[in-house]
Amino acid sequence: LVINQANLDNQRSTVQEEKRLRYDNQAYGRTFDTLFDTAYDNFAYKHSTIGSMEDLNAATVQDVAQFFKTYYAPNNAVLSMVGDFKTNEVLAKIEKYFGNIPSQPAPPAPDMTEPKQTGERRKTIDDPLAQLTRLDIAYKIPPSNTPDWYALYVLGEILSTGQSSRLYQKLVREKQVVLQAQAGEFERRGPDLFIGILMVAPGKDPAEVEKLFSEEIERLKNEPVTDAEMAKVRMAIKRGEVEQLEGTLYRASELGKDAVFFNDPNVINTSNEKALSVTKDQIQKAARTYLTEANRTVITTVPKPRAGGAQ
Template sequence: MSRKRLYSPQKNTDEQESTGEMAVQKAIPFRVPYSLHTIDNGLRVVLSEDHSVPVVAVVVLYDVGARNEPPGRTGFAHLFEHMMFQGSVNVRKGEFYTYVEDNGGVLNGMTSSDFTIYFEVMPSNQLELALWLEADRMRSLQVNQENLDNQREVVKEEKRLRVDNQPFSYARGILLYELAYDNFANAHSVIGSMEDLDAATLEDVQRFFRTYYAPNNAVLAIAGDFEENQALEWVRKHFGDIPPQEPPQPVDVSEPERGQEKRATYTDRLANLPAIATAWKVPPRHSPERYALALLDRILFGGESARLHQRLVKRQKSALAVSGGLEDRRGPGLFTTFVVFKPDRDFEHVERSIYAELEQIQQKDVQPRELQRAKNQLRAERFRGVWGGMYGLQTPLGRAMELAYHTLFDGDPALINTDLQRYLDVTAEDVQQVAQRFLVPTNRTVLYILPGATGAEQ
């Protein structure tokens, strides 16, 4: 077992210095205290004590996502997000929710291309319960034929609800990625192929669980109101005897450089309006260029004052909805735009308008005021969070999640305290340079989405 303390909690009282009759209040920088540990079976544990409120967050982050699925085995990572709630040796099917919610907690799980994550937010006196629940399913998940068959049908229904019966969902969320990426590990969707899930055997699924749901392939993060020594004792008690597995084979997520634009057209049978989706390949998370791309995201898409909304919706009145931005991945990511526009406007006109705004950034400096506004937005999102504020650094859950991400993806939880400055140091010239380098025709994928719903104007 290795243990390393990297930061100590800082006092929350304001320090003052007397200068004559006036007192100057010194701002205390926001820092997340944490310590990093590795127990004997390889489980990495990140702890962050904060006694502000009697709440604790527990996050288990597994190093498995859609990127780990080979051809013919897609959808397994997402399937296991559902399987993990189907019972274990000491927790019967459905009881996981009952244990958490009846004790005043909330819980959820998510799957992405890069990871699968589970969390509980509990009253601080229920920390050991959350650890016991997570350890029990890591050790002894009930991966049997009944649960496989049941959850396979649940995933199919989810796809029917969220993809097959939603306008633009397939084109924007699946087809665009299949076109934009050349490497299968990056291109296929998280929900996967229903044919692959139907073909999966119980042995296939059990092997997937043994390989990826192992302590040495996971990070456990705890943030909030607890005592570090007691938390470590409980972690060793509940997780310490779970055997490690052979490390999974690394995944090649590299992308070849593309020398020409790729274009496609798709008729969406549920869409009443036309739309254009575009994508450019960009470097992975924490590459030097990523910080400027994140600011460019907010300059182009950050609310109604952002450039593309102002041009397409306000001034030209051609678009009805504009969205997009930077997708953060461990491997090559995408910078996307998605524009739904009025049926009396043609595709070429709207597409040219998008590129005209990009060219303004490529050829002229970003204005200091809009760059500062983008930095303010990013800073606010980081602390306040999105989706109702659940995931901001002002919450135990937001701190636990970010510590887990930095530990697993970057090998350095210290980034929770230093990464923001990299964004704040971005210059207008940096933003211009990433636009010039990456948002170019030869690196671009363009998808025209034709409305195919009954009665839609063509």
């Protein structure tokens, strides 16, 4: 790889344009960055992956070269191969094309610690590109591929997947206070977030929407989910497994991710079974443990009138 000032300037401009397109000039483009910055205390989680324009402008050739040497090394990489091939032939080609790349000292282990949150956090941001008010309600939860994470995954499916889900039935259909409602977790190696995303209907009060969402969370804590809801989620998991594993790209991506995240590529064969084994009691316990007011961060994104009053 040729790392020089001309190549750096070229790629810096490319990334800056990507930032403009995907974040700065997108409706709700700042919402997730604001959420992560507010919810987390650890800089590694707070800071946007793409960085700020100031970060990008400050990068030097020396910075980039050292980063490449440290992290883009074979001892810090995973190569996934999926498809119809002869293993011995592929391994020979991998050795031919990659075998002469030298290993480097192992990079420092990332700090994935995060202090316990002890009080609700809130922030409101104006968005001149947004058409609707959006509520993001996030709770800190354990890392992925842990028992409580799987319980919260199933909980999220019950809350928001499909028109029979609780949020759709209550907030979209019955109360008609939101146009869209989602809930679920990310998939992180370290402390994760369970997030409810609610697109407030025109003319409706965000405070009422938040109250109704909180009522559904409390219902999960106080009443077991139904047999029908559990059966629906389990059927969706089984169907999704078949559909996803049909594609070689998905399998290659999952194998690589599981090797990097968990040092265990076999998670691709065990994760669905872990989700299928989740019980009603586990869901209720997880809701009571993590979906609490003190563990909550709320970001309200509000449409901001453009100059001249036009929306």
